[in-house]
Amino acid sequence: xxxxxxxxxxxxxxxxxxxxxxxxxxxxxxxxxxxxxxxxxxxxxxxxxxxxxxxxxxxxxxxxxxxxxxxxxxxxxxxxxxxxxxxxxxxxxxxxxxxxxxxxxxxxxxxxxxxxxxxxxxxxxxxxxxxxxxxxxxxxxxxxxxxxxxxxxxxxxxxxxxxxxxxxxxxxxxxxxxxxxxxxxxxxxxxxxxxxxxxxxxxxxxxxxxxxxxxxxxxxxxxxxxxxxxxxxxxxxxxxxxxxxxxxxxxxxxxxxxxxxxxxxxxxxxxxxxxxxxxxxxxxxxxxxxxxxxxxxxxxxxxxxxxxxxxxxxxxxxxxxxxxxxxxxxxxxxxxxxxxxxxxxxxxxxxxxxxxxxxxxxxxxxxxxxxxxxxxxxxxxxxxxxxxxxxxxxxxxxxxxxxxxxxxxxxxxxxxxxxxxxxxxxxxxxxxxxxxxxxxxxxxxxxxxxxxxxxxxx
Amino acid sequence: xxxxxxxxxxxxxxxxxxxxxxxxxxxxxxxxxxxxxxxxxxxxxxxxxxxxxxxxxxxxxxxxxxxxxxxxxxxxxxxxxxxxxxxxxxxxxxxxxxxxxxxxxxxxxxxxxxxxxxxxxxxxxxxxxxxxxxxxxxxxxxxxxxxxxxxxxxxxxxxxxxxxxxxxxxxxxxxxxxxxxxxxxxxxxxxxxxxxxxxxxxxxxxxxxxxxxxxxxxxxxxxxxxxxxxxxxxxxxxxxxxxxxxxxxxxxxxxxxxxxxxxxxxxxxxxxxxxxxxxxxxxxxxxxxxxxxxxxxxxxxxxxxxxxxxxxxxxxxxxxxxxxxxxxxxxxxxxxxxxxxxxxxxxxxxxxxxxxxxxxxxxxxxxxxxxxxxxxxxxxxxxxxxxxxxxxxxxxxxxxxxxxxxxxxxxxxxxxxxxxxxxxxxxxxxx
Numbered sequence: 001x002x003x004x005x006x007x008x009x010x011x012x013x014x015x016x017x018x019x020x021x022x023x024x025x026x027x028x029x030x031x032x033x034x035x036x037x038x039x040x041x042x043x044x045x046x047x048x049x050x051x052x053x054x055x056x057x058x059x060x061x062x063x064x065x066x067x068x069x070x071x072x073x074x075x076x077x078x079x080x081x082x083x084x085x086x087x088x089x090x091x092x093x094x095x096x097x098x099x100x101x102x103x104x105x106x107x108x109x110x111x112x113x114x115x116x117x118x119x120x121x122x123x124x125x126x127x128x129x130x131x132x133x134x135x136x137x138x139x140x141x142x143x144x145x146x147x148x149x150x151x152x153x154x155x156x157x158x159x160x161x162x163x164x165x166x167x168x169x170x171x172x173x174x175x176x177x178x179x180x181x182x183x184x185x186x187x188x189x190x191x192x193x194x195x196x197x198x199x200x201x202x203x204x205x206x207x208x209x210x211x212x213x214x215x216x217x218x219x220x221x222x223x224x225x226x227x228x229x230x231x232x233x234x235x236x237x238x239x240x241x242x243x244x245x246x247x248x249x250x251x252x253x254x255x256x257x258x259x260x261x262x263x264x265x266x267x268x269x270x271x272x273x274x275x276x277x278x279x280x281x282x283x284x285x286x287x288x289x290x291x292x293x294x295x296x297x298x299x300x301x302x303x304x305x306x307x308x309x310x311x312x313x314x315x316x317x318x319x320x321x322x323x324x325x326x327x328x329x330x331x332x333x334x335x336x337x338x339x340x341x342x343x344x345x346x347x348x349x350x351x352x353x354x355x356x357x358x359x360x361x362x363x364x365x366x367x368x369x370x371x372x373x374x375x376x377x378x379x380x381x382x383x384x385x386x387x388x389x390x391x392x393x394x395x396x397x398x399x400x401x402x403x404x405x406x407x408x409x410x411x412x413x414x415x416x417x418x419x420x421x422x423x424x425x426x427x428x429x430x431x432x433x434x435x436x437x438x439x440x441x442x443x444x445x446x447x448x449x450x451x452x453x454x455x456x457x458x
Numbered sequence: 459x460x461x462x463x464x465x466x467x468x469x470x471x472x473x474x475x476x477x478x479x480x481x482x483x484x485x486x487x488x489x490x491x492x493x494x495x496x497x498x499x500x501x502x503x504x505x506x507x508x509x510x511x512x513x514x515x516x517x518x519x520x521x522x523x524x525x526x527x528x529x530x531x532x533x534x535x536x537x538x539x540x541x542x543x544x545x546x547x548x549x550x551x552x553x554x555x556x557x558x559x560x561x562x563x564x565x566x567x568x569x570x571x572x573x574x575x576x577x578x579x580x581x582x583x584x585x586x587x588x589x590x591x592x593x594x595x596x597x598x599x600x601x602x603x604x605x606x607x608x609x610x611x612x613x614x615x616x617x618x619x620x621x622x623x624x625x626x627x628x629x630x631x632x633x634x635x636x637x638x639x640x641x642x643x644x645x646x647x648x649x650x651x652x653x654x655x656x657x658x659x660x661x662x663x664x665x666x667x668x669x670x671x672x673x674x675x676x677x678x679x680x681x682x683x684x685x686x687x688x689x690x691x692x693x694x695x696x697x698x699x700x701x702x703x704x705x706x707x708x709x710x711x712x713x714x715x716x717x718x719x720x721x722x723x724x725x726x727x728x729x730x731x732x733x734x735x736x737x738x739x740x741x742x743x744x745x746x747x748x749x750x751x752x753x754x755x756x757x758x759x760x761x762x763x764x765x766x767x768x769x770x771x772x773x774x775x776x777x778x779x780x781x782x783x784x785x786x787x788x789x790x791x792x793x794x795x796x797x798x799x800x801x802x803x804x805x806x807x808x809x810x811x812x813x814x815x816x817x818x819x820x821x822x823x824x825x826x827x828x829x830x831x832x833x834x835x836x837x838x839x840x841x842x843x844x845x846x847x848x849x850x851x852x853x854x855x856x857x858x859x860x861x862x863x864x865x866x867x868x869x870x871x872x873x874x875x876x877x878x879x880x881x882x883x884x885x886x887x888x889x
Contacts, residue, residue, distance in 0.1 A: 171691035185730035253505025277813025352501035380720020382816035
């Protein structure tokens with residue numbers, strides 16, 4: 001039975017359980033003198049939950065486990081002996097057979113896949129049937145067991161609350177599972193990469209050219225230093241040179257000068273900048289900004305101005321970050337006690353003097369924290385650099401020259417046609433790990449700075 | 459009066475000794491005040507300038523996109539006289555009324571007949587090469603609607619090839635411009651229906667966004683179905699029930715950090731876990747939705763927590779006091795009151811997920827897919843990824859299609875954010 005029908009059956013049986021348990025609970029309440037801890041519907045919910053939850057949990061696990069079991073069953077058939085021993089071909093034929101068996105592909109490239117498809121279909125059907133039977137069994141066992149417990153003295157309400165609490169806890173654990181998943185998948189793949197390429201070569205090497213990897217010394221062309229520099233140059237230097245002055249000045253204007261009415265429509269307008277998808281910025285950078293930057297470079301006499309310059313990507317990235325810097329600066333300016341501002345104004349300082357000499361210095365830690373968060377955002381930004389920056393890694397200080405970034409290289413490495421376990425694809429995970437660690441550190445430091453500063457004024 | 463009161467001029471104590479009040483009307487003082495006020499105005503103007511520059515950039519971006527993109531919704535057509543009697547298609551009006559109409563039309567050689575007609579009508583201007591690859595499909599649809607067209611000559615406005623289309627809109631190659639000039643009055647314009655109803659194509663005039671949009675909608679469905687319940691439930695747990703201990707602290711820290719992890723890292727996770735370990739199908743909305751759900755969940759958790767925290771404790775106390783259980787307090791009182799805030803946060807998180815590209819590139823949703831997906835496991839692409847793919851195309855016809863697709867995406871995002879703002883203003887209670 002298909003998974004949708006199965007879900008439908010489970011829901012229907014859950015409803016039946018709910019109705020039956022409620023009726024039973026109502027019956028013993030009728031005419032009884034004593035007070036009950038639970039209403040009939042509490043009993044209904046208890047039995048329904050006991051019927052549905054174990055089966056659904058099992059099915060969820062089964063959904064992820066059964067493909068591996070099916071593959072094992074297929075490999076045990078005599079025909080599978082003809083498969084190539086290991087590696088890319090084997091996986092390819094198996095996945096092709098799986099597609100044919102599922103009716104998603106018609107006609108195979110390899111005859112072996114065609115031959116294995118019936119075995120796949122049979123194994124799939126067998127394991128589907130096993131899963132369905134176990135799920136239904138679980139439902140009946142859970143339902144019958146909980147139905148027996150519907151008695152006057154049974155506190156179904158408390159049990160329900162406990163079950164719901166377990167559900168809530170499980171939902172929260174998804175976040176931890178995600179974190180662990182990210183860390184583990186990055187670490188495992190990176191560990192495989194560092195078995196091929198020494199850590200020192202990767203972190204400190206100055207030549208990055210994954211197109212030509214020498215099998216005897218793969219580290220020679222996988223030195224990521226130019227990428228780190230390019231990322232820093234675009235994300236932390238050029239983008240911040242745009243975003244910090246514009247964002248800070250906008251925040252100052254909006255909080256200190258603008259009338260409440262002007263502020264009401266100016267602030268959302270700035271926030272729209274943050275809502276524009278990065279792929280739109282990337283397209284805009286590549287199509288409009290990059291040629292303009294190149295012409296400007298040629299006009300001021302930079303002959304080597306590239307059409308994929310660091311400046312174009314950095315400029316657009318800076319614009320994207322403006323609302324971020326602005327709202328962080330806004331918050332920190334608002335956190336400065338009014339007495340400081342009033343004191344300065346009472347001494348006869350103009351607004352500008354108050355802002356420059358009192359407010360901004362007082363809010364500086366918060367602003368710096370915000371800028372660090374903005375840098376972490378810019379460093380992890382992908383689409384703008386994928387579309388506007390070049391793929392050639394160079395160590396340069398010239399903003400008109402082409403540079404590449406970590407994120408751009410991750411995309412380039414993983415969208416090529418390389419085998420999954422090659423040094424090339426594994427390098428992407430090593431870059432991802434570096435990116436993850438750096439953004440994490442930036443965030444932790446920024447939050448520490450912001451928190452300590454908040455405490456200073458509380 | 460005395461100039462010694464001007465600051466920054468070193469004076470000895472003896473000179474100042476007989477203290478006299480500052481004369482604010484002195485030239486020096488007035489100059490100084492004027493200077494300070496000028497500085498004040500300059501600073502204020504700088505602030506306004508920063509806002510104007512930022513907003514101006516947004517306006518510039520929108521203007522460029524609209525200027526290019528509106529042409530993407532329009533196609534150029536050429537009026538072609540057709541007489542299908544000459545082509546001997548072997549079709550009759552009766553056959554087209556029956557159930558086998560589609561099959562009969564597909565096998566009738568209509569494409570050759572249309573090409574021949576174009577070659578006859580526009581022999582000097584380029585013949586069949588003028589027409590879009592999909593032009594004969596329009597003829598097919600017209601014949602299907604009105605089978606009597608088989609029996610008499612008629613004219614039909616058919617979409618032109620991409621190069622001519624671009625030239626007719628004013629930035630083609632010189633050769634194509636000459637062709638457009640030669641065709642003159644035969645050309646007309648109309649709404650590009652293919653753009654709104656078609657899927658990706660190698661021919662710019664036939665490329666449409668419906669396939670990508672449908673992929674995006676399926677992906678968003680998976681994302682919402684996973685991220686919303688999990689996000690709201692864990693927000694409830696953290697805000698209402700979680701004990702204060704190290705495990706809870708760790709949970710909070712990991713959620714806050716997840717919100718700051720670059721999106722491409724989620725793509726790497728999806729690639730390693732969903733594709734590498736669990737062998738889910740590549741390029742499928744299911745995997746895209748799973749990946750984006752992990753990315754969106756922390757956003758929803760944080761927004762929901764803020765909304766739940768904003769509900770005053772007195773309401774909880776009142777409910778507990780009349781005998782509600784902890785779960786009843788939350789489900790009957792706290793959640794309904796926090797719902798507008800939770801929904802606003804969810805919509806904003808979903809809008810962000812809808813515009814996200816990088817993680818989807820990682821899990822292979824960048825393939826060329828010429829048919830809209832029907833199931834969650836079909837290969838598909840998403841709207842932002844389609845924009846990225848088209849922006850890489852060499853053919854000039856794709857420039858306007860890319861901008862048009864961007865406009866569609868922006869309209870969706872604007873609508874979602876508008877709904878979020880409406881919800882916030884309409885239903886949010888300030889306590």
